[in-house]
Amino acid sequence: KNQVEQSPQSLIILEGKNCTLQCNYTVSPFSNLRWYKQDTGRGPVSLTIMTFSENTKSNGRYTATLDADTKQSSLHITASQLSDSASYICVVSAGTASKLTFGTGTRLQVTL
């Protein structure tokens, strides 16, 4: 069964600090891995997308890594801002059927 697990479940950090979110997956066959940011009451917005051959992908202060051998990914947020408070969801696509397996997300709260 395809699964995506994220950790931690929730995280509180001070503004300006860095943080790293983890994603482990057991999805086969693997097509790509995406990180989404979902603000409360809004739809997910794509941050990064990586295919099998990509190890790192950056989008501003967000940097995602992918280790296809260990089936792990991380999302690193640098110099966090209050607006980074949201749920971050790891989503893995299997094959070409557009079927996505969603992680349960990490709820990040950035405080003063």
Added chain:
Amino acid sequence: GAVVSQHPSRVICKSGTSVKIECRSLDFQATTMFWYRQFPKQSLMLMATSNEGSKATYEQGVEKDKFLINHASLTLSTLTVTSAHPEDSSFYICSANLVSAADTQYFGPGTRLTVL
């Protein structure tokens, strides 16, 4: 580019009524659209895959007569929750498939349904 809209953003209805939610791809054509529901503090759960001009494919456990999906054009899919009940209250999100090397789904902003 690749913007997906949903309407309405929020709806409150009485138990027993039907509610229609629209999902539009604003700047691209989407042969496939997806409908998800999300309960508080949970992840998105796929309800059905909507293909333009054909019947939707429903996930196991989703009642097709309860959740009617119509994909009338390449830019519009609708989800109708028939005879809504309080347990149908949820956040409904659609996405549209942009076929590319990355095979990306773009999500709409979601519709909050509250059934009284």
